[in-house]
Amino acid sequence: MFAQLGNANFVVIQTLNSLALGGLLFLLAAGFSLIFGLMRIANLTHGSLFMLGAYLGVTLLSLGVPNLWLAALLAGLATALMGGLFERLVLRRLPGNSQGQVLVTLGVSFIVADLCLMLWGGDPIPIATPAFLRAPLQVAGFVFPTYRLAVIVLAVIVGIGLHALIERTRLGAMIRAGVDDPQMARAVGIPVSRLFTVVFCLGAGIAGAGGVIGGPILSAYAGLDADMLPLALIVVILGGVGSLVGAFVGSFIIGFIYTFGTALLPDLAYVILFLPMIIVIAFRPTGLFGRMSA
Amino acid sequence: MTSARRSIAIGVLLLVAALVPLVAGDYYVNLLSQMMIAALLAASLNLLVGYAGLTSLGHASFLGVAAYSSAWLNLHSGLGPLASAPLALLGTLLVAAVFGWIALRASGLGFLMLTLALSQVLWGLAYRWVGVTEGDNGLRGLTRPQPLGLDLDSAAAFYWMALLVVTIALGLIALLVRSPFGAALRGTRDQPRRMSALGYDVWLIRWLTFVMAGFWAGVAGVLYIWYHQYIHPSSLSLQASAEVLLAVIAGGAGTLAGPVVGAVVVVFLKNFVSSYVERWNMLLGIVFLLIVLFLPEGLVPGVKRLLTRLRSGALRP
Numbered sequence: 001m002f003a004q005l006g007n008a009n010f011v012v013i014q015t016l017n018s019l020a021l022g023g024l025l026f027l028l029a030a031g032f033s034l035i036f037g038l039m040r041i042a043n044l045t046h047g048s049l050f051m052l053g054a055y056l057g058v059t060l061l062s063l064g065v066p067n068l069w070l071a072a073l074l075a076g077l078a079t080a081l082m083g084g085l086f087e088r089l090v091l092r093r094l095p096g097n098s099q100g101q102v103l104v105t106l107g108v109s110f111i112v113a114d115l116c117l118m119l120w121g122g123d124p125i126p127i128a129t130p131a132f133l134r135a136p137l138q139v140a141g142f143v144f145p146t147y148r149l150a151v152i153v154l155a156v157i158v159g160i161g162l163h164a165l166i167e168r169t170r171l172g173a174m175i176r177a178g179v180d181d182p183q184m185a186r187a188v189g190i191p192v193s194r195l196f197t198v199v200f201c202l203g204a205g206i207a208g209a210g211g212v213i214g215g216p217i218l219s220a221y222a223g224l225d226a227d228m229l230p231l232a233l234i235v236v237i238l239g240g241v242g243s244l245v246g247a248f249v250g251s252f253i254i255g256f257i258y259t260f261g262t263a264l265l266p267d268l269a270y271v272i273l274f275l276p277m278i279i280v281i282a283f284r285p286t287g288l289f290g291r292m293s294a
Numbered sequence: 295m296t297s298a299r300r301s302i303a304i305g306v307l308l309l310v311a312a313l314v315p316l317v318a319g320d321y322y323v324n325l326l327s328q329m330m331i332a333a334l335l336a337a338s339l340n341l342l343v344g345y346a347g348l349t350s351l352g353h354a355s356f357l358g359v360a361a362y363s364s365a366w367l368n369l370h371s372g373l374g375p376l377a378s379a380p381l382a383l384l385g386t387l388l389v390a391a392v393f394g395w396i397a398l399r400a401s402g403l404g405f406l407m408l409t410l411a412l413s414q415v416l417w418g419l420a421y422r423w424v425g426v427t428e429g430d431n432g433l434r435g436l437t438r439p440q441p442l443g444l445d446l447d448s449a450a451a452f453y454w455m456a457l458l459v460v461t462i463a464l465g466l467i468a469l470l471v472r473s474p475f476g477a478a479l480r481g482t483r484d485q486p487r488r489m490s491a492l493g494y495d496v497w498l499i500r501w502l503t504f505v506m507a508g509f510w511a512g513v514a515g516v517l518y519i520w521y522h523q524y525i526h527p528s529s530l531s532l533q534a535s536a537e538v539l540l541a542v543i544a545g546g547a548g549t550l551a552g553p554v555v556g557a558v559v560v561v562f563l564k565n566f567v568s569s570y571v572e573r574w575n576m577l578l579g580i581v582f583l584l585i586v587l588f589l590p591e592g593l594v595p596g597v598k599r600l601l602t603r604l605r606s607g608a609l610r611p
Contacts, residue, residue, distance in 0.1 A: 107582025230414035270418030
C-alpha cells in the first residue's frame with residue numbers, strides 16, 4: 001500500500017496535487033477565518049459561495065467570457081455582491097445573536113444548494129483548463145500539470161496580497177483592531193459595522209473566485225459545497241480563527257493530509273483528517289496561530 | 295398547568311396515541327412511528343441545545359453510528375437485531391465520549407464548528423469506507439427484531455413498541471432535566487463562571503450531558519434501523535443534523551414538549567409537503583430562516599405566551 005511512496009513520480013505528482021488543493025482551500029478558508037475573526041460569525045454559506053462561483057464560472061464561460069481569469073473575477077464580484085447584500089439585509093437583523101446568525105447561514109446554504117441544483121442540474125460540469133496551461137511542464141524527467149502550478153502561484157499571490165492588506169494598510173489596521181477588540185475599536189471611531197460588510201464582501205468574493213479557479217481541477221457539481229465546507233472548517237480549527245497565517249499553513253497541511261490520505265488509504269481518508277484536529281485541539285485549543293479561542 | 299392536570303393531560307395523550315392504530319391506516323401509523331423516532335432524537339439534542347446552551351450541528355452522527363453498527367452486526371456477526379442493539383449503543387457511547395471530549399475543548403461557535411467538522415468526517419467515512427458501509431448503496435437486507443416472540447413487521451406492532459420505548463426515554467429525559475443534575479446543567483448554561491466558583495465541574499457536567507445526549511440519539515438510531523431496515527450515509531449528513539436542530543429550535547429549545555412538537559412539524563413537512571413540492575432542501579432552508587427571524591423562541595413558548603396573554607385579557611379591547 002505504501003510502496004507507492006518509494007515511487008518518485010507518485011510522490012511528486014501527489015505533492016503538487018496537495019499544494020494545489022491547499023491553495024484552493026486557502027482561497028476558501030481565508031475569507032471564512034477573517035469573517036469569523038471580525039464578526040464572530042461562522043459563515044456556513046462559504047462552501048455554497050464557492051460552489052456558486054464555480055457554476056457562475058461555467059455560465060460566464062459559455063456566454064463567451066474570453067478566459068478563466070476574467071470569469072473568476074466576474075464570478076467573484078457577483079458572489080461578493082451577494083455576500084454583501086446577505087450581510088446587510090439578513091445578518092444585520094440579528095445583532096449579537098451568533099447562534100441565530102449561524103442558523104441563518106445554514107438555512108441560506110440549503111437554499112443556494114437547491115437553487116444551483118435547479119439551475120444547473122445534478123450532473124458535474126467540467127470547466128476547461130485555459131489553453132496555454134494545458135501542456136504539462138517537463139522538468140528533469142518529471143511531468144508537472146501546469147495548471148496546478150498556476151493555482152499554487154495564484155494562492156500565494158492572494159495570500160501575500162491579503163497579508164499586505166491586513167498588515168500594511170489603514171483598512172487592514174482597522175480590521176485588526178476590530179478583530180482584537182470590537183468595543184474599543186468602535187469607541188475610537190472605527191466604523192466597525194461598515195468593516196463587517198467590507199470583510200464579508202471580500203471573503204465571499206474570494207470564495208466565489210476560488211470556485212472558478214478550482215473548476216478545472218474539481219469541476220462544478222452538486223455537493224461541492226458539502227465537500228469543501230468541512231475541509232475549510234478543519235483548516236480554520238487547525239490554523240486558528242481570525243489568523244491569515246493560520247489559514248495559509250492550515251490549508252496546506254490539510255491539502256497534504258487529504259490528498260495523500262485519499263491516494264494511499266482511499267477508504268479512510270476522512271478519518272486521517274481527525275488526527276491533526278485532535279492533536280491541535282488537545283494541545284492548543286486556539287489553533288496553531290490563533291490568539292483567541294473559537 | 296398544575297402538575298395533577300399535567301399528568302392527566304399526558305395520560306390522555308398517551309391513551310389516544312395508543313389507540314391510533316385501531317382507527318388509522320398504515321400510512322399514518324408509519325408516519326407517526328417516524329415522528330416518534332425524530333422526537334426522541336430531537337429531545338436528546340435538546341439536552342445540549344436547550345439545557346446546556348451548546349448548539350451542536352452534528353447530532354445525526356450518533357443516530358448514524360448506532361444504526362450503522364447495529365446493521366453491520368446484524369449482517370456480519372450473526373447477532374440478531376435485538377442482541378446487536380446493546381453493542382450498538384455501547385459503540386455510540388464510546389463515539390459520543392470521544393466527540394464530546396474534543397468538541398468541549400471549545401464552547402459557543404467553536405463547539406458548533408467542531409461538532410459539524412466531526413460529523414462531516416463520519417459522513418465522509420460512511421460514504422468512503424465501502425468495505426464496511428457499502429458506501430452509497432447503504433446497508434440493506436436487515437430484519438426487525440421479535441422481542442418475546444412478538445412480530446414487529448406490521449405497522450401497528452412496530453408503532454406500539456416505538457411508543458413504549460420513546461415514552462420511557464422521554465420520561466427518563468424529563469426526570470434528568472428536573473433532577474439536581476438538571477438544575478446544575480442549567481446553571482452551567484446561564485452562569486458558567488459562577489457555577490465554577492460554587493465548586494461545580496462545569497466541563498464534567500457538559501461532557502456527561504453530551505454523552506447522555508449521544509446515548510439517547512443512539513436509542514433513536516436503533517429504532518431507526520429497525521423501522522427502515524436500511525441505512526444510507528445521508529442519514530449522517532449535515533442536512534440530517536440540521537433537520538434535528540430545526541426540530542429543537544422550531545419547537546422551543548429548553549422545553550420538554552418543544553422538540554416533540556418540532557419533530558412532528560419537521561417530519562410532517564418532509565413527508566407530506568415535499569410530496570407536493572419537490573424541493574425539500576429549499577423548504578428546509580426557508581423554514582430555518584423564518585423560524586430564526588420571526589419565531590426565535592420556538593412554537594411551544596410562543597404559543598404558551600400567547601395563551602397567557604389571552605387569559606390575562608391583554609388582547610381584549
